[in-house]
Amino acid sequence: MELSATAKVILGMLAARPRSGYEIKQLVDSSARFFWAASYGQIYPELKRLEQAGLITGADASQGNRQRTVFRLTGKGRQAAREWIAGAPQVFELRDEGLLELFFAGSIEPGRTAEIARERAASAAATAAELRALRDDLDQKHQAEEPESSPDPGSLTVLRYGIEMNEWAAAWFARAADELENETADGTGARTRQRGQSMRTRW
Amino acid sequence: MELSATAKVILGMLAARPRSGYEIKQLVDSSARFFWAASYGQIYPELKRLEQAGLITGADASQGNRQRTVFRLTGKGRQAAREWIAGAPQVFELRDEGLLELFFAGSIEPGRTAEIARERAASAAATAAELRALRDDLDQKHQAEEPESSPDPGSLTVLRYGIEMNEWAAAWFARAADELENETADGTGARTRQRGQSMRTRW
């Protein structure tokens, strides 16, 4: 059974506990959005498809007259999730306009190259801050609601990766901007520097 | 004038020099594909649209009976490119199945969490190697064809970023995998460790 992009995120979300479509959307937006987005236009139809395929079942959880359906994994659904996670990841797609601008800056507006790198450093720093806030938020909620159990190590790892990667990128681009400024200032090309010496980061 | 995703990459590619649709596709695949993909199904129709909008002009460059059209930027097209690059980048989209698997591993197959991180380390290392090969290739071509001029600093910066970021990620995920293994082995949760102490990378 081939899972669609949205099916993967739904099965993952339901593996922890039953949820409504609305809850799934909230969770995606507040945590997975940075590496895996999903809109209502995908989620609700996919919930129906998954139910028809027997991977999930919906139970009515209406409160008064407000309609609400919570879905949970069936045995077959849990099995599908296990099979998915056992396989090698297939999808990796990146569309990054900042890198595209930097890539072409030299032939469009050479004087702006360093500036673009500088802007990228700032936006990476901003993303890092945003993710750090998200983590602190999760931490507080966790502390308050279920202080003894530990939060999921895998999702924490992903969050931490997002934070530290963006911090690293912020520093990297700041340094790259400095070097690009020097290059344009003294007129020397990249070739005058031994490649891999000055920019290489030690880790 | 709002530029489509494909328009941006086309204008960028033509800013350096005139090229055919086929050449644009080759170049995208060999350099920008990692952060900005484009298929023939987008490129050829977009070339027509851009020509109708007066941002590029095509000139026949057929060799014998083999049809070929090379496009170059018009003044208006160059202006549009400058305006595009002057603005802040809008598009940033990431769809990363590896991170999604890691994110959900804890609730689907907790025993595999560390393994997934380990696999990610390997794939980041592979990507770094691939990009390094690409750069060495470019270097050699450059050395052979135009040894005195320096290659474009912006595109080199992007390539170097790809290489070093993936090297950093490989090391980071290898370390994360180690820690995840210890966590499952000794039964202690993530909370027993002071957050931000052990995994924080210095740079």
Place this chain on the structure above:
DNA sequence: ATCAGCATGTAAATGGTTACATGATTAT
């Protein structure tokens, strides 16, 4: 009473990939 948030859903438009179709030229 009104607004924010909960809750579900669909239609239209857009964006993008894949596969196909066609044919020329160059290298083996």
Place this chain on the structure above:
DNA sequence: ATAATCATGTAACCATTTACATGCTGAT
């Protein structure tokens, strides 16, 4: 000869976003 590569294009399909539509509930 034949395969690889150059070269252009389209049609069908798939994925995704955006905007809209509807109505309930709880807080101010």
